[in-house]
Every structure is written in C-alpha cells, then in structure tokens.
Amino acid sequence: MEEIVILSGKGGTGKTTLTASLSALIEDKVIADCDVDAPDLHLLLNPEIKEEKEFKGGYRVKIEKERCVECGLCRQLCRFGAISEDFIIDDFLCEGCGLCFNACPQKAIKMDIETAGYIYLSKTKYGEFIHAQLFPGEENSGRLSSEVKNLARDIGIRENKKYIIIDGPPGIGCPVIASLSGADLAIIVTEPTQSGISDLARIVQLTQFFKIETKIVINKYDINFEMTEKIEEYGKRKGVEILSKIPFCEDVIEALKNKMPVVEYSKGPASAEILNIKKKIFG
Ligand code: SF4
Numbered sequence: 001m002e003e004i005v006i007l008s009g010k011g012g013t014g015k016t017t018l019t020a021s022l023s024a025l026i027e028d029k030v031i032a033d034c035d036v037d038a039p040d041l042h043l044l045l046n047p048e049i050k051e052e053k054e055f056k057g058g059y060r061v062k063i064e065k066e067r068c069v070e071c072g073l074c075r076q077l078c079r080f081g082a083i084s085e086d087f088i089i090d091d092f093l094c095e096g097c098g099l100c101f102n103a104c105p106q107k108a109i110k111m112d113i114e115t116a117g118y119i120y121l122s123k124t125k126y127g128e129f130i131h132a133q134l135f136p137g138e139e140n141s142g143r144l145s146s147e148v149k150n151l152a153r154d155i156g157i158r159e160n161k162k163y164i165i166i167d168g169p170p171g172i173g174c175p176v177i178a179s180l181s182g183a184d185l186a187i188i189v190t191e192p193t194q195s196g197i198s199d200l201a202r203i204v205q206l207t208q209f210f211k212i213e214t215k216i217v218i219n220k221y222d223i224n225f226e227m228t229e230k231i232e233e234y235g236k237r238k239g240v241e242i243l244s245k246i247p248f249c250e251d252v253i254e255a256l257k258n259k260m261p262v263v264e265y266s267k268g269p270a271s272a273e274i275l276n277i278k279k280k281i282f283g
C-alpha cells in the first residue's frame with residue numbers, strides 16, 4: 001500500500017482541489033484528511049458519516065473549592081506556576097502533570113480528560129474517507145492527524161487497498177510531520193508568487209529531510225510566467241520534479257461553488273491537467 005500526501009505552504013493554493021479530484025480519479029484507495037484544524041475536503045466529497053469517535057485531548061485540572069483548605073501545598077509543588085494565590089488553576093499554564101492531584105491531602109483536585117474533537121469514518125461515492133475536527137483553541141493537532149492517518153492505514157490494510165490519498169495540513173508544523181511520516185510520495189502544490197516559492201522551499205526541506213520522494217505541482221502557473229520559471233529552476237536545483245503545471249481555470253471556482261471535485265464538474269484545462277497527473281503517477 002502506497003501513501004501519497006498532498007501538501008502546500010499555506011491554505012488556498014489548490015491542495016484540496018487536487019486531492020478531491022485525485023480521490024475521484026484513483027481506484028482502490030482510502031482517503032484521509034489530515035488537516036484537522038481546518039478540514040475542508042469533506043465539502044467536496046459529500047461524505048455520509050458512518051461512525052464518529054471522540055478524540056481525547058489533554059487533562060483539565062480543577063480545584064474543588066468546597067474541599068480545599070488552602071494549605072498551599074499544590075501551589076508550592078507546581079513547577080509551572082499554574083496555581084494562583086486564590087487556588088485557581090490556569091489552563092494555559094497547567095501541563096497536566098498530575099503532581100498536585102496526587103499530593104493534595106484533601107483530595108480536592110480533580111483531573112478529567114477533555115474531549116478535544118471528533119474523528120469521523122465516512123462513506124463517499126469515491127471510497128472510504130477518514131476525517132476529523134479539532135475544537136477551536138485545542139492543542140494536539142499533530143496527535144489527531146496521526147490518529148486519522150493510522151485509522152486510514154488500518155482500513156487500507158484490512159481491505160487490501162493499493163493507496164492512501166492524504167490531504168495534508170498547510171505549512172510545516174507538527175500535523176504536517178505527522179501526515180508525512182511513512183509516506184511514499186509527497187506532492188507539493190504551490191502558486192507562482194514570491195511567498196509561494198518561500199513556502200515551497202520550507203516544505204521541500206522537510207520532505208528531503210525525511211527522505212520522501214517529492215514532486216511539485218504549480219497551480220495557476222499562467223498567472224505569473226516569471227515566477228513559474230523560478231519555481232522550475234528551483235526544482236532543478238533541488239532535484240525535485242515539476243510534476244505538472246495547472247493553468248488558471250474558472251471551472252475550479254465553479255466546482256468549489258457546486259461542492260464537487262473539478263474533474264467531475266468539467267473537462268476544462270484544469271481537469272485535463274489533473275487527469276495527466278493521475279496518469280503519470282497512478283497509470
Ligand atoms: S493542596 Fe489541596 S487543600 Fe491544599 S491548597 Fe491545594 S487544593 Fe487546597
């Protein structure tokens with residue numbers, strides 16, 4: 001089973017458009033959306049949720065005022081300065097180490113594991129789809145991305161699938177590293193702008209560090225030929241293939257409005273180029 005991750009330096013470069021279309025074109029795969037902070041692949045795949053499970057985040061620690069005798073021991077012990085003078089725990093400073101919980105002579109401290117989001121297992125007309133949503137302000141997006149990916153792997157192995165197609169998060173943070181670990185191929189979608197080139201360079205550095213085969217797709221390459229040339233030169237210098245140059249195409253916007261993969265919406269120039277990508281990689 002091969003894992004193909006589609007990445008981009010920032011949101012809005014066409015990463016999800018490409019992932020949705022490849023999901024529609026490729027047979028025998030499981031689809032996963034590892035962008036758990038701002039998932040949007042589901043908007044184009046119209047999933048029917050079959051199962052949902054809670055994603056447990058960190059501990060939430062609380063002092064029960066009615067039991068607390070204000071002895072001060074917990075404040076003394078907490079190395080993170082998370083307990084105020086009036087014995088209230090600051091969620092941002094608390095690391096959930098459990099020391100105060102174990103030490104309190106009055107058993108006045110409670111520790112609960114909080115639900116930080118949900119993982120969904122869905123059916124789509126393109127195959128099985130794993131996606132998730134982390135609640136706003138919650139941490140652990142890297143761990144949630146890993147859980148989404150592991151679930152996709154389990155299903156892929158169980159059902160003897162050939163591919164896992166992963167919509168990775170934008171940027172180079174923890175969830176990106178989680179999506180990349182163990183991948184066979186990273187496709188980086190970029191746009192011909194100055195910031196696009198800098199973002200691209202940061203991800204290529206990451207994929208090359210992890211020794212993952214990498215290919216570049218230049219989206220809307222015809223909006224700036226000079227920058228496109230620069231990306232091509234950059235690819236040559238780094239030994240990274242420019243897999244495709246997708247032209248600007250109004251159909252992409254229309255397909256998004258209609259909540260469907262562009263290859264299903266039209267046979268225009270963007271769809272034709274995505275079909276080429278599919279043939280080059282998956283035959
Ligand atoms: S150790 Fe327990 S009793 Fe003492 S101040 Fe902390 S919460 Fe209150």
Ligand code: SF4
Pocket residue numbers: 061077078079080081082083089093094095096097098099100101
């Ligand atoms: S759980 Fe640890 S970090 Fe949090 S308040 Fe208690 S001692 Fe401090």
